[in-house]
Amino acid sequence: MTKAAVRAHTNIALIKYWGKADETLFLPMNSSLSLTLDGLYTDTFVEISDTFTEDQFYLNDVLQSPEETAKISRFLDLFRNKAGITHFIQVKSINHVPTAAGLASSASAFAALAGAMNRATGLNMDLETLSTYARRGSGSATRSLFGGFVEWQKGTSSEDSMAVPVDDASWDIGMVIIAVNKSAKKISSRIGMKQTVETSPFYPAWVASAEEDLLAIKKAIKARDFEKVGQITEHSAMKMHGSMLGAETPIIYFEPDSIKAIHAVRALREQGILCYVTMDAGPNVKVLCRLSEAGKIKEMLREYFSEEQLLISGPGQGIRPLTAQEAAEYNWQL
Template sequence: MTYAAVRAHTNIALIKYWGKRDEEFFLPMNSSLSLTLEKLYTDTFVQFDEELTEDLFILNGKKQSEKETGKITRFLDLFRAQAGVSYRARVASINHVPTAAGLASSASAFAALAGAANIASGLNVDLRTLSTYARQGSGSATRSIYGGFVEWNKGTSSEDSFAIPIDEADWDIGMVIIAVNRSEKKVSSREGMKQTVETSPYYPAWVATAEDDLSVIKDAIKERNFEKMGEMAEHSAMKMHASMLAAKPPILYFEPASITAIQAVQKLREQGISCYVTMDAGPNVKVLCRLSQAGLIKEKLKDFFKEEQLLITGPGKGIRELTEDELQKNNWSFI
């Protein structure tokens, strides 16, 4: 019986990925760029066992339904097919990210699962190839293979649609996450993407301008021009949500508190504090800022939000295998 456990951090896209051109292989309409986050992550254990007759999936200590386990089975089949492994697997994940709340939990979840399956199956592909596997579980998971700023090249096929690390983000980069609502969202990202692609008259403009946005933000990162980077990240997020609002019927992830957060950040900029908003498919707001100013920004946001709704994080690292001590701390009883 072989097993492995891997930690992967979630990422927040600064140049957004929204919409697939291939539903089967999760190939995106446009390339994207993200920041991996230190404080939000998933630990996943995978053990292949010849005595098992079906895959077992435990999330946060609870055995998952046949439907949820089926998603894991289909994903693990990618590794079984390549590695020549037929054994079923035990999979246990501890998600340190609220699931399906617009905080990119699927990115860290499938990146961690890919990393653990890669080792446990004996496949041991390189990280670039591994990112193409992670992508087939969740598009944004391809970027969580790496730390810092990461680009996901849309590619032309499943083989060349992969992630590339472009900068370690070790130049005073941080984020304040405003957890407006941790509940599961009513419209999933997959459903929202499909509806936007098929019905929004604004969507073609989103795709047409995304590559230019990516070029601008990559230049800003290379120049370490924080303001230029922040402006482009905020622009990309608002443009993505505008395309959703124009879908039929409209897709609205914003809640009243989301607007409050956006306006609070705008006010902070007027006061000379350099910070910018980004949002994924959910109501939660992320504030891109200088890590050295994150504490100040958090204090000012307490005028509108509770302490437990605010989280400061710096850049996260790429995937890594957990140590035996870390495995024991997770208290997975069947290890």
């Protein structure tokens, strides 16, 4: 197969990944755990041909710059080298996620691209192995290959730093996403991580506590203890941002509406509705909740935010190939 189209959903980390032990191989300082979401995803098409004279990368139907294409080409080389091919490749990707806004668009983007390349080259690696390739594009993409709750085991090398499924999350789990600001963030995750690791005196404590939180949340997931899962999730996010605030210069992703969202969720908890906030490297707030209560929570958050800023999502599935009909909707011919 020289053509393939794959869909991957984004994931939101509950136990955060923040900081690289190896910036070239994207090996993390700590293991992490996420929830894959059905409401945000990327569809990606690749074609390998000996008629192409260069790699091309289209994002949302716009041909990208040579600089952006070069980044994708380096990722494609991982698969070309493994498959023993030298042909150029055309990549077309449609993000149903705001790009670089702290909503994990890179996770779904590189997971979809890894999945498409795996099929188009005929490598057909299993998902655990494929996750070690997806990781080289974006660390969080490692987890988007699987559905439900997923652990990214930090491992000791490029070969064993991989994602593994934990639980399918089919027990009344959901999220309400509060899109505070959909614009690209001013400080990239890569820069933010590096600055935090190198200059924050709080960072070593963050790494140690993240490992403890991972053990605790896996135990809570196994017991289906939603309240405990939520408490650990919120604490993990705040500790990560606390480590950033200790950086020199402090890294602040919070915006006024981020703070407003956090207080709104706390007010809901005071009313007896179990829901918990988490935030990645960006101002947007995700509210972990019971899916059966997500509609009510969204309606109550309408007091503070517009309908367009609020999105309900249930657990998402792992990567899957697009059907010919789905691909045709983008004018992609499989």
